[in-house]
Amino acid sequence: MEHVSDVELEQLLDETLPLVKKTFVKLHLKGCPVCQGRMAKQQEERHEFEAIIAVARKLEEADRKSTQATHLMVTKVFQPTLFKQ
Numbered sequence: 001m002e003h004v005s006d007v008e009l010e011q012l013l014d015e016t017l018p019l020v021k022k023t024f025v026k027l028h029l030k031g032c033p034v035c036q037g038r039m040a041k042q043q044e045e046r047h048e049f050e051a052i053i054a055v056a057r058k059l060e061e062a063d064r065k066s067t068q069a070t071h072l073m074v075t076k077v078f079q080p081t082l083f084k085q
């Protein structure tokens with residue numbers, strides 16, 4: 001029996017696999033420890049990737065905030081008349 005392809009596993013995780021294929025893939029996974037392992041590994045990698053993205057987003061956000069703060073500070077220092085009202 002042929003193993004499930006990486007693309008098919010990805011599509012299964014993405015829920016983008018056509019129904020007929022999905023049925024075949026799920027059926028194959030039930031009886032194939034090799035592909036179950038590959039699937040678990042892909043899921044794990046996906047979680048790691050998502051964790052990295054989450055950290056990157058937080059860093060980006062922090063950077064954006066500090067850039068705004070710096071901008072505000074610079075504006076206050078160099079254009080004090082704007083803040084006199």
Ligand SMILES: [Zn+2]
Nearest residue numbers: 003004032035
């Ligand atoms: Zn397999």
